[in-house]
Amino acid sequence: MSFELPCHCKPEEVPAVVWFYQQHLGSSHTKVLTDFDGRVLTEAAQVRVGSDMLTRFSIRMFSLLVFRAQPEDSGLYFCGTRKGDYFYAYDVDIQNSEGMVATFQDEGQEPFADEYYGHLRVFTTFWEWTPCDRCGSPDLSPRYLKAVPDVVSCGSRAVPRKLQTNARHHTPELLVRSCIVPCEKTKTIREGVLAIINYVSKVGGRPWVPQVPIQFHQQRLGHGLIISCPGARPEHAVAWDKDRQHLYRTQYLKGVNRSMRVFIDHGNQLHIRFTQLDDRGIYYCWRQGVRVAGFRLGVTSRGRYPASLSDPETRSAVELTLIGYLFITAVFVTIHLCRCCCYLFQCCPNFSP
Numbered sequence: 155m156s157f158e159l160p161c162h163c164k165p166e167e168v169p170a171v172v173w174f175y176q177q178h179l180g181s182s183h184t185k186v187l188t189d190f191d192g193r194v195l196t197e198a199a200q201v202r203v204g205s206d207m208l209t210r211f212s213i214r215m216f217s218l219l220v221f222r223a224q225p226e227d228s229g230l231y232f233c234g235t236r237k238g239d240y241f242y243a244y245d246v247d248i249q250n251s252e253g254m255v256a257t258f259q260d261e262g263q264e265p266f267a268d269e270y271y272g273h274l275r276v277f278t279t280f281w282e283w284t285p286c287d288r289c290g291s292p293d294l295s296p297r298y299l300k301a302v303p304d305v306v307s308c309g310s311r312a313v314p315r316k317l318q319t320n321a322r323h324h325t326p327e328l329l330v331r332s333c334i335v336p337c338e339k340t341k342t343i344r345e346g347v348l349a350i351i352n353y354v355s356k357v358g359g360r361p362w363v364p365q366v367p368i369q370f371h372q373q374r375l376g377h378g379l380i381i382s383c384p385g386a387r388p389e390h391a392v393a394w395d396k397d398r399q400h401l402y403r404t405q406y407l408k409g410v411n412r413s414m415r416v417f418i419d420h421g422n423q424l425h426i427r428f429t430q431l432d433d434r435g436i437y438y439c440w441r442q443g444v445r446v447a448g449f450r451l452g453v454t455s456r457g458r459y460p461a462s463l464s465d466p467e468t469r470s471a472v473e474l475t476l477i478g479y480l481f482i483t484a485v486f487v488t489i490h491l492c493r494c495c496c497y498l499f500q501c502c503p504n505f506s507p
Contacts, residue, residue: 155388155421157223161216161233162242171241173211173218174232187211187218225250228309247309249326251420256407259331266327274317276308276324287391288400288440289337328420330403335443368436368448373429375455381424383439384447392422393440429453 161171173187212219220227228248234240257263269276306312308321373379386392394401401418404410408417408425415427426433430453437449 155223156219156221157246159218159220159231159233159244159246160242161218164216164233164241168235168239170235171213171216171233172236173213174234175229176232177229179230188213223248245310245312247307249307249309251326254326254328254409254420256328256330256403256409258404259329261404265329266325269320269324271317271320274314274320276321278324278327280327280329281389283331284389284391284442286333286335286443287393288395288445289335289443328407330407366438366445366448368450370450370452372452372454373426373433375431375453376428379426379429379451381426381437381439381449383422383441386422386439386441388421390422390441391443394418394424395438395440395445397435426451 159173161173164171175185175187177183210221212221216233218231218233225248228246231244231246232240233242255266257265265278265280308324309318313321371379381394383392383394394406401416401424403418406414406416406418408414408419410417416433417425419425424437434451434453437451438445439447439449
């Protein structure tokens with residue numbers, strides 16, 4: 155996910171700020187994050203997974219934006235000036251979602267029990283229940299939970315150092331339950347569009363007009379695709395549909411099935427691995443119970459994308475190729491060793507009387 159840190163307590167007369175990053179308090183190694191000297195502002199769409207933090211940050215309206223956050227970005231962020239003035243600081247703990255456990259309440263599942271280590275209590279704090287992520291559906295639609303104030307994250311430096319190891323072992327959790335809400339009446343179409351529709355309907359058939367903005371994307375066959383919902387934040391309820399098919403988290407949440415080719419990650423993004431021809435269609439995005447956008451996906455076998463090791467699909471293909479090569483090499487060496495042993499035992503002279 156991406157996160158934003160506002161620069162609080164900054165005097166109005168200060169025209170520019172500099173952000174500093176330390177992995178540990180008092181560390182001698184400090185990164186200076188600034189967009190001075192004509193630095194080009196980074197866009198989230200241009201950032202790849204695994205990039206260094208210095209290529210994934212941007213400063214806008216004195217706030218620090220870090221795109222595609224990773225556990226290595228955890229640490230202390232200070233807002234100040236070149237002269238050494240400091241206004242505000244954040245203790246940021248970014249937890250790895252690889253081992254996140256999803257709990258489906260409607261299936262009778264319960265969150266993890268609290269853990270006690272002496273006077274330390276390790277527990278999961280959930281956000282408040284969000285509204286339904288889509289309306290008019292009787293089936294499961296997940297909700298996310300909102301953070302509770304006055305508690306620290308398990309990876310925070312506020313946890314005693316002796317107990318940080320026990321606290322970090324507490325696995326992140328996601329609690330999901332179903333909900334039903336009625337849909338609101340369809341909003342009226344703009345007058346200009348309505349006039350065009352009336353004119354076309356007089357000439358011939360009435361055209362199809364989408365209720366939400368739809369973006370067209372052409373994807374090459376066999377390549378991966380990640381779709382993000384416009385304007386969605388981590389605390390929002392986000393849902394995905396393909397045409398008229400609802401992609402519920404009970405079936406499409408990351409980790410439900412290890413062999414999933416189409417899944418929704420914990421950042422509410424829709425992943426399509428190794429795109430196939432039957433993936434063509436319109437993917438609708440719901441945010442806070444309202445359908446806000448659509449993505450019309452076309453799949454073609456033409457075109458050429460440059461391969462890069464920073465691409466997860468490319469790395470997976472390289473790893474599988476290397477594993478296959480090592481397996482074949484091991485089998486080849488084992489067969490020849492067996493043949494050599496058999497040959498030596500047959501040809502060795504027998505010195506027994």
